[in-house]
Amino acid sequence: MLSKYFDTNNRVTIRIGEESRLHVHLDDGYWTKLLDPGFVYEPEIGDMLDRVLTSEAIFLDCGANIGFWSVLTRHRTRRVVAVEASPETFHRLTDNIALNGGGVALVHAALWGHDDVSLSIVGHHLCHAAASVCERDGDIGRNGWRSFDVASLTLDTLVERHCAGLTGPVVVKLDVEGAEIPAVEGARKTLSERDVVFLFEDHGQDPTCKVSRHLMDMGMVVMSPGRRRPLEIREIAALKIDPTRGYNFAACRPDAPFVESLARPRP
Structure with a gap:
């Protein structure tokens, strides 16, 4: 409704968290x-971040x-690196990091299984949260959907460039609109050298749970916060009751320190 009355440059500033x-x-x-004071954005991601x-x-x-x-996390951890592929959204990301005094490394790239591949990002200025390098080619030219070329980057290269010399576990929030599997494939070196946990989306429209399956095939366990043991595919599929929304889970090696914190009962 608001988009009918306000142009794209009209914005408000809201407070999130304490500072x-x-x-x-x-x-x-x-x-x-x-803008709704009763709205809580992605409570599952917030819960998992609090744990890991x-x-x-x-x-x-x-x-x-x-x-x-x-x-929200820029003062809670050793380093925050923000990666965004959509050019318009990256501009807004840069603006919001500057609004909060910086402290976050910014990367304009599309996560993929190989570096330096030119990928087409398909997006819409009113639906930028759905911008994707996958599954939207049919939308180009339809009702304002358009494509932008952006270079790819692997998670391994991202860690080498922005986390060199830094020890400690790596927490990856992976919300890349259908490119989760190529992104995870580009992290094999990091996975072999560090403790890594992926906070990822398995969408309700996918009854096969292909992202969760792929992570399990790579030797990881899939966790849901507060459950004492890893999930099986049939349990993940049973949780995804709404085909219009995504469901958030965590994945890590079975011997990673994250398992205990993820399994801890909710207070």
Whole structure:
């Protein structure tokens, strides 16, 4: 509704957390939900971050969008790196990090299984949260959908460039709109050398749970916060009752220190 009355440059500043702010554009139907004081954004991701982030951890906010989680976590961990592929959204991300005094490394790239591949990002200025390098080719030219070329980057290269010399666990929030499997494939070196946990989305429209299956095939366990044991595929499929929304889970090696914190009962 707001997009009918406000142009793309009209925005408000809202407070998130105790010491963070966010610019929200009033034509942005995804983020204007934050104007409702009763709305809680992605509570599962917030719960998982509370369990796995420490002052020694590195947080890779992959699919950072306009910077909600990057801004909130910038003082809680050793380093925050925000990665966003959509050019327009990356501009808004940069603006929000500057609004909060910086402290976050910004990367304009699309996560993929190989470096330096030119990928097409398909997006819409009113639906930027759905911008994707996968599964939207048919939307190009339809009702304002358009494509942008952006270079690919692997998680291994991201860690080498921005986390060299930093020890500690790596927490990866992976919300890359259908590119999760190529992104995970590009992290094999990091997975062999560090403790890594992926906070990822397995969408309700996929009854096969292909992202969870792929992570399990790579030797990881899939966890849901507060459950004492890893999930099986049939349990993940049973949890995904709404085909229009994504469901958030965590994945790590079975011997990783994250398992205990993820399994801890909710208070």
